Amino acid sequence: ATTGDVEKSQYCTKICEHWMKNSCVHGKDCKFLHSWCYGDGITMVAQLQGHKKAVTGITLPADSDKLFSGSKDGTVRVWNCHTGECIGVADVGSPVESLISEGPWVLAGLVNSVKVWNIQSNAEFTLSTSAGQVYTMVAANGMLFAGAQDGSILVWKFNAESSSFDSISPLKGHSGAVVSLIYGANRLYSGSMDNTIRVWDLETMQCIHTLAKHSEVVMSVLCWER
Secondary structure, three states: OOOOOOOOOOOOOOEOHHHHOOOOOOHHHOOOEOOOOOOOOOOOOOOOOOOOOOEEEEEOOOOOOEEEEEEOOOEEEEEEOOOOOEEEEEEOOOOOOEEEEEOOEEEEEEEEEEEEEEOOOOOEEEEEEEEEEEEEEEEEOOEEEEEEOOOOEEEEEEEOOOOEEEEEEEEOOOOOOEEEEEEEOOEEEEEEOOOOEEEEEOOOOEEEEEEOOOOOOOOOOOOOOO
16 A cells, blocks of 8 residues: 555655654655565465355344344344354344444344344344334444345434333435444434435434435445544
């Protein structure tokens, strides 16, 4: 990798001596390498096998040594990160299209529901809906947002007293399934099969912008501000 205004036809192979000492003051204008990868770089250490269909989500909860994976085969598997062994299988009875974790919670997006597990208390329950397949989820501001097949963004607010989630009014505006979500700077960004990106103000829970230049489904959205 190179930094600065090195001409495209040239390749810099010298590492910046000042960067090695944490004293480079040129930043992006430095003409020398600020990183170096020796050998093969990333190496595969294990291949976890067990799912019968496509794996649609993986998540590693904070401070946990267990990896969770969700699949279109209708199961969520639990893996020991030290041994690579599958130590648990939950048959959720529906293709898993999204899998996330937030604190002690692991959440799987299913057809007309979100399956919820608390890995600390071992509690589990289901958040029911009639919006079809849940394709994507994100947790922010004490709320869970879930993009659904009917174009709505389902919203649940965490209830600390009951250690559960209370349903509140969904965000509506998309005319196609919501397949991507991300949170940033008190805004929620949603990508949809209607080819648009919508921006939602989480103070008012209203759509404040619609970006409509894509010609196909918006499969992924990214926000730099967290």
